Amino acid sequence: MTDTTKAGGDAGRAAARPGTAKSAPTIYDIAVLAGVNPSTVSRALSKPGRVSAKTAQKITDAAQELNYQVNVFARALPTGRTQTVGLIVSDITNPAYFEVIRGAETAASGRDYTLMLAESAESAELELTAARRMLATVDGLILASPRLSDEEIGLLASKKPVVVINRSVAGVASVVADTEVGVTDAVRHLAAMGHTAISYVAGPERSWMSQRRWESIKARCDWHGMQATVVASLPPTVDGGRRAAAGVRAGAATAVFCYNDLMAIGLMRELQSAGLTIPEELSILGFDNIFGSDFTTPPLSTIKSPLHELGVSAFRRVLDAVDQVDAGQEPPAPPTELVLRGSTGRAKGA
Amino acid sequence: MTDTTKAGGDAGRAAARPGTAKSAPTIYDIAVLAGVNPSTVSRALSKPGRVSAKTAQKITDAAQELNYQVNVFARALPTGRTQTVGLIVSDITNPAYFEVIRGAETAASGRDYTLMLAESAESAELELTAARRMLATVDGLILASPRLSDEEIGLLASKKPVVVINRSVAGVASVVADTEVGVTDAVRHLAAMGHTAISYVAGPERSWMSQRRWESIKARCDWHGMQATVVASLPPTVDGGRRAAAGVRAGAATAVFCYNDLMAIGLMRELQSAGLTIPEELSILGFDNIFGSDFTTPPLSTIKSPLHELGVSAFRRVLDAVDQVDAGQEPPAPPTELVLRGSTGRAKGA
DNA sequence: AATTGATTGGCAACCGGTTGACAAAGGGAA
């Protein structure tokens, strides 16, 4: 390889389209222009301090002039690093993920990383497929509310840095919102409004967060001497909420927490179309404060999740793991917050 | 390279984490196991028909046994192909993209492609950055309602296959919903309800689709002898819709089309909180039929877009371009459809 | 001025596939 003339496989990236004649500049081109060895170019560009300031300057100038861009594949081949992190959400149509995605994406762009997004459509199987596929090409993975088993997540985490959002898995980094704050305020509020029996419409069995929310609600209700029961476990969708209506009416509770806003909206609409008035006959609360939760009549009271922070924080922790920096202690869980709107009111008959 | 012992850079992908000892199997491992040359393995795995059925079988068996997975970077280096396509949406928090994303993702998974998603947060600059970044690593790009100029899009398209959704750019493949059907039905309906003056709250100036919708509305109104005017051009968000309220009230129209549902919802809520009753005093129509458009009171009447089809179709066309198959004639534009709900009614005083 | 130690740059061997050119092997026709 003494001369730098290109021969052989001409299927290079830039030559792919008819319009573009020359292929993209390489470090070899820069080396020629700057009068140094390619390896020096490589070092100047990716190992700050390894070459003298003078040579580095010459090289960056040359790179600039040629409008050089690293070939990420060539870099990834020996190093395995791609400057990409994956994010898998359980359902892309759930507005709760909006801000998680945005948070992660913003954090990623800021550090010159690319975010790769996939969804599992609430299926553990699809989730695993997506995770496996991504694992080969990303530096780290974020799983938002995964439906996978702990073992599967542990297995993924043994191969690349993994951070889970709103779930706790032994040995795997996680970012979880602190439900306590919001729930405490919510239950206190309900108690003050005369409610004494509360029910909870749970999300999927596999949802760790659904469990977590229930535990939190149960604990606070006990504290206030209120009765609390789970009425159903259903898909975390508007339709899932609808299907909880019968169970809710059968119970004696005057206030209902739903696992998330989607379910709360579904439940409310179903009950209303059956003739119930909200909140006079029943108070309803959701979780997350998603887009659209204030469109309903009455607007939904909910416990807001710090979705954006969760995304940002998850990305940061992936990066820490990738860069092998010890993050020190776990960062504090960002708090939830009670948002009172129109779907909660005084208990019927209180 | 007569022996296959690994030396040198040990930073390979699988060795990145402490837990995993051996690095991933390569075609060289398969070659040894199957007793053939590595290049034969390569051909057997990616050039069907190039090797005899018997050898192919031996090789696939060996690959199976080793649980082999191609190294996408190694493949991408000489070929430039990554089995990945990019999708850039103008705003990830706009529910209208839900189904576009899902459609593209489903189509991609089905063809064993990976979808890479990014958003531009309604900024042409961010969009260009994202597009440039993606361009290096994807086989093709889908731009949904891009805010970029025609020239910039053309430039991108000169490097890799590009398909735009809901926009038309000379020389660039595009997938556009047929607005005519829905608009025709909607205007006919309004005419039948006694409306004679209509206004349009436009989206961003750069939005080709906003123009398109307006032209369509204008044409149909002319046909019915109705008056039609544009009252404002605002961001395509709930807040943008809110800000249109004053302009709408100042006009004489008894029915308003908004560029999309987000704006329609914002407008409706703003007007309602100012004391107007919908649809008695004003009829409102949106476009797209997004998640949440039926949560409002009254539920929004809208012109539904074939969002899922747009995503699927865009992906297909990218793949056609990548594979150089001539798609023949342009596929027909998927139609829109009028969805009548509660926000439209008889014209005031009619 | 000679010796020593720290910087800096170059060489070459990788990473793991792909592919053009070519030779060997196999099959059919003459």
Next chain:
DNA sequence: TTCCCTTTGTCAACCGGTTGCCAATCAATT
């Protein structure tokens, strides 16, 4: 049986970076 045409497998040169090792360079110390 011989010759020719396919089919099939091998060789080797890539794709474009990264990095361990070593030699050359340069400054500082004695």
